[in-house]
Amino acid sequence: MLIGIDVGGTTTDAVLIHDGKVKSSAKVPTEPQNLLKSLLSALDAVSRDVSPEKLKRVVFSTTVITNLIAEGKTDPVALLLIPGPGMNPAGYDFPNRFVLKGAVDYRGREIRDLDEKEILETAARIREEGISRVAVVSKFCQRNPVQELRVRELVEEALPGSKVELGHRVSGKLNFPRRIATTMLSAATKEQYLAFLNEILKALSERNIKAPVYILKADGGTLPLEKSSSLPVETIFSGPAASTMGALALTSEGESSIVADIGGTTTDLALILSGKPLIASKGAKLPPYLTHVRAFAVRSLPVGGDSAVRVVENESRLRIDAGVGGETGIEAEIETGTETGAEEGQKKISVGPDRAGPAYCLGGPETTPTDALRVLGLSEIGDLALAEEAVARVGSGLGKTGKETAELILDMASGLVASAVRDMFLEWEQEPAYRIWEVLQEKKAMPKKVIGVGGGARGLIERVAEKLGAEALIPEHAEVGNAMGAALARPTLTLNLHVDTERKEYSVAEEGGIVRLHTTDIKNINNMRSGEAEALAAKLLRARAESFGISEYAGEAELTGSEVFNMVRNWSTVGRLFDVSMQIPAGLIPEWKRGGKA
């Protein structure tokens, strides 16, 4: 039996799956101040009648890190930067930031020495500030971490007991500012995350649950709980990842679709293309930070079943920028609740961006799309008389009947969602191209299916689909699709190999460190071919999968990029640079048999 739990912003959802079927599911309110309690009560709700030894796997997604960051409850970190030439480092606007001398270039050559005296002085200032966590990040550390390593050595000596996080261990991708933010956030959340994990482990052992426990990452992959502690930021935005994986589980294999998780206050959008969720080309955005965290290309907008519906004058256009709400989307480009379809000066309807409380028909203070759905008989939730009263109140301001008004409300809400889908699609379509074949690629086609998951999907999703000229689908168990996604997601893994045959070394972005090519079985280094670089990458990926305890998925690895550059100096080739990327993509565990589920 499998258990999946998704700790969301409003509710915590859980499912118990057995023999490819949902045996039971539960929704409990999320208590932001006590996520552990929410998680355990959802767990207990589905596992109460099951003997613990029957559980084969428990997976959960959590907002614990997202909340820590959003609420500013992270631990202070001293940031030691080695930027070298380029942007003015004064622009790296982080608290407790110290800029050090030293520099490494794009080939991994040390082009400027560290100043050890300066490092020791900096360590003394850190001690005065009373900070015990340090993050050291150098530009091009993925090409050579030597300066980061030396700084750690000196800092650990000068500040016994301090915890030092290094940039090249956090991400090997190009983009120094993102690496700074990601490393800093890792250092700033690690201890609290560990404490949270320990509480979970304790609670599970109290319940006699010995099944392996996994955590869901932003890229829809699972990670054994104990492995997740090295990179807690990878767990941000696992909520949208969970619902996307749920949609994947509930639809046929290899299909393309738009996933809309319509909740109480927000709608999360994602794209599944030929059976694979679309990964954001850059890392996740966690306002105000841009990170290197690999995540689905998800877009959030503040429209949901509980969004406040109001009558506004046409010219008073509401425009709210990114950063609304705690659990915001990865793209952070939050659509605002804006109004459409009326002449200047006329009165009309706005939906969102705020939530005043539950729907009026459920005893809330203001009119919501949920009330409109109730009035039109598209849902059974709430009291019909209250819903009619709520909708009539909006309608009287417009001089329209209840049914007309309800239609208008739903039209507005679904219009906002549909235009966000179009925006997201356009952005993906317009991703930059650096190679001829990328420019020549065929036009990307928008999926013709909209999958609704989450509590607010029913009644709205059909309208969204209609506006996009697509087909709407709400699969069975859609309301707990997120928890299903968590339960059924398999591990993911990436590996980016960079080989420099002139320098006779290679590095793996995800692991950091420079390895001599002589340690490999490549015979003629000077004449190394792409095939050999790809074989080396495959071998390294298998080893990496093993170290994460996910060897059984190594066979799912695929090559996502392989490039070779001849290095020519004075008209003759002096070496080659290879960049090979591989991944175990997001997918479902083999226990889940799809087909006929939709």
Next chain:
Amino acid sequence: MKFGLGKIKGALKGGPGGAEDRTALEQEAAEQAGAEVKKGMKAEESRTGIKSGMENETSRDKPKRQARRFRLQEERGDGEGKEGDEGKEGEERNGGKTGLVFFPAFDWAISPTHPEREERLLYTRDQIFEEGLMDLPEIAEYKPRLAEYKDVARVHFCVPDVPAQATTPHLISAGSGLVLADALMAGEIKNAFSLARPPGHHSMRVAHGNRGFCNINNEAILVEYLRKKYGIRKIAIVDTDVHHGDGTQEIFYHDPDVLFISFHQDGRTLYPGSGFMDELGGPKALARTINIPLPPATPDEGIHHVLDELVLPILKDFRPELIMNSAGQDNHYTDPLANMRFSARGYAKLNEKLAPDIAVLEGGYAIESALPYVNTGIILAMAGLDYSHVLEPDFTPGMFVQASRDRQVLDEIISTQLENWANRDFLTEEALARYGDFYRHKKSIFYDTDMIQEAQEESVRMCPKCPGYMTIDSTGQHRHRSTKIFGVSVPIYACKECQQEAREEYRSKLHDIRYDYIYLQDKKADRYSSYNVKTGQETLL
């Protein structure tokens, strides 16, 4: 500024109307190539609003437009050209960004070990990606598109036809500029840098093959596109490549509305061996071509002296609607193909002062020691950000000193060319008196890459009402094969009579069996015909 605040890209997003009114997205996307779809779609209303504002602005006093300042820049203490109104226009609207197309063509080379190979922008990619420049709110990255054959035919007589000279990478490199031109004219950005290869400034009007690594001229294609699509008339091109921009010069030699200024290492010491001060433009466009042959080993100091005392004053006087930088990077002190002493910071500062609306990458082959730093510097300068920390590892300010003898040479160039510029109307009058109805000129052109020798005779109608139509008789000799063509070109602002005469001229040559191909480039009508004399087949673009 703060990292991590995310792109402002979405600022216009979700506005009223916008995508809402659209039905079939795919169909629309298919119709609108490239940048038109890009960011503009988000809010139709706002976009058109900006656009009309932009149109009014085209006749503004050019030097007023200043880059937005990075707040830390005050510390640098070099305050040239920072009048009070800086940046306000940029910050108030979405057009405050610098548009960037980065197209390194990682899958294309002239040949495996040629300087124009896959590796050329690899370390530049590493540097600008590691800097996180694409994430900056001041920068908007655009996806390149292919230029159309017609865009190429608007500039070149391609022998035998456009596809033969403009292969896919050339079309993308030229198209990168067009994407940015559209974004600029739509008011989405305040200026733009097309960081694309292959280069183009050695390509002339007739394209028999590859010259100096170039097949088609990216800047010229951009100029004619801007004129045709947006009605811009006066454009200045400043060629900052170390090589004389002979292709661009030749294409606009008779065009009084295009000011072409090139500084380069003296042609007596470097390819292509031209670009002397007496190359001043055709009779009707004298002093609209300004050449500045610099002594080898000229450092930042010398180039900035010429810029301040000669280039900027002439630009100010010319009052172009748009300034382009033909931005080669081979003046760098480490460039393997030339002998100058320019630095990355020198390049950045040059772009800050020049404030080009569009910069287009040309040469530059010190792919490790120069390009990563020079490109970072140019991008930062154009975006109005601090570039004072962009330093080559082996560079210390003041390491190259201007020789006093060379300083004298520069001062002589400056005074000569300022005088030519001041006398341009007089010179033109004098020249017109010298020629009758036609100006005729013979020249020979060598294509180093493809080993083609071309012999040309051009004629320009000395029309009193317009720049005059032009004919070119050209024979390209490649080993034992020779191709002879005749081309007639009608300027976009030609008078009716010139257009009529040119058409007759084209027709009169169609049965002349001495030629292989006859061309009519009618920019006024935006119609481009080519005729294969042997097969009798006419193609129209």
